[in-house]
Amino acid sequence: MSHARILIIEDEPDIARLITQALDGYGFVTEHAATGRRGLEQARRQSPDLAIVDLGLPDMDGMEVIRQLQQATPCAVLILTGRNDVMDRVLGLELGADDYLAKPFEPRELVARVRSILRRYLRSGAPDTQATPGVARFGDWRFEAGRHLLIAPDGREVGVSATEASMLQALLRNPNRILSREQLIGERDIDPYDRSVDVRISRLRRKLEDDPQNPRLIKTVYGAGYLFATTVRWD
Structure with a gap:
């Protein structure tokens, strides 16, 4: 994790410098871009492990940067924003971001968020220490954990974000078992008003379900969590 490559897309020099110094102190490899297009x-030249994206960029909207990142070079994403708008945060998560941090922020909190995201990212792509296989099959679908990739029944490749991959892998390793929101995200003491897990479940349903409003695979167990309601085989 300490050598993970982090791309900082931030137009304010002082904030970019603060982020760089905070992350460099923990051994992360950082690269800075002052505009969305440059980022x-x-x-595209070298895909980062994580991108920190400011929503208020001078040349293009940060949401569009996130959308293009996830299409062309999927990576973990941390939104950095001065906007205090819940809808902006939800939209960012809908586009595939893994977390968000509001300005002004404490450098220690930034580092903690980055490390938390990367733990999910590395966990979802790393082989299990007990040699658990890395390709899951359910129905006519296939999930390749190491590439964060879903293969649809018609052969289409469906990309998922780092956190979505981690959540999906948790469900696939525990089919027909209720998992709490904390178990799905791999974090303790989630704020009861934090809807990020539910947003990502909705994204997974739109990718997996014929009718996301009436899901057959990812079931909601009210007051308890979510359940993956099918047989899973790991190759």
């Missing part, structure tokens, strides 16, 4: 170019 996308750098990501």
Whole structure:
């Protein structure tokens, strides 16, 4: 984790410098881009492990940067925003971001968020220590954990974000068992008003279900969590 590559897309020099110094102190490899287009170019040249994206960029909307990142070079994403709008945060999560942090922020909180995201990212792509296989099959679907990739019944490749991959893997490793929101996200003491888990479940349903409003695979167990209601085979 300490050598993970982090792309900082932030137009304010002082904030970019603060982020860089905080992350460099923990051994992360950082790269900075002052505009959205420059950040996308750098990501295409070498895909980062995580991108920190400011929503208020001078040349393009940060949401569009996140959308293009997830289409071209999928990676973990942390939103950095001065906007105090819940809808902006939800939209960012809908586009595939893994977390958000509001300005002004404490450098220690930034580092903690980055490390938490990368733990999910690495956990979802790493082989199990007990040699658990890395390809899950359910119905006519296939999930390749190491590539964060869903293969649809018609052969289409469906990308998922780092956190979505981690959540999906948790469900697939525990089929027909109720998992709490804390178990799904791999974090303790989630704020009861934090809807990020529910947003990501909705995204997974839209990718997996014929009718996301009446899901057959990912069931909601009210007051308890979510359940993956089918047989899963790991190859």
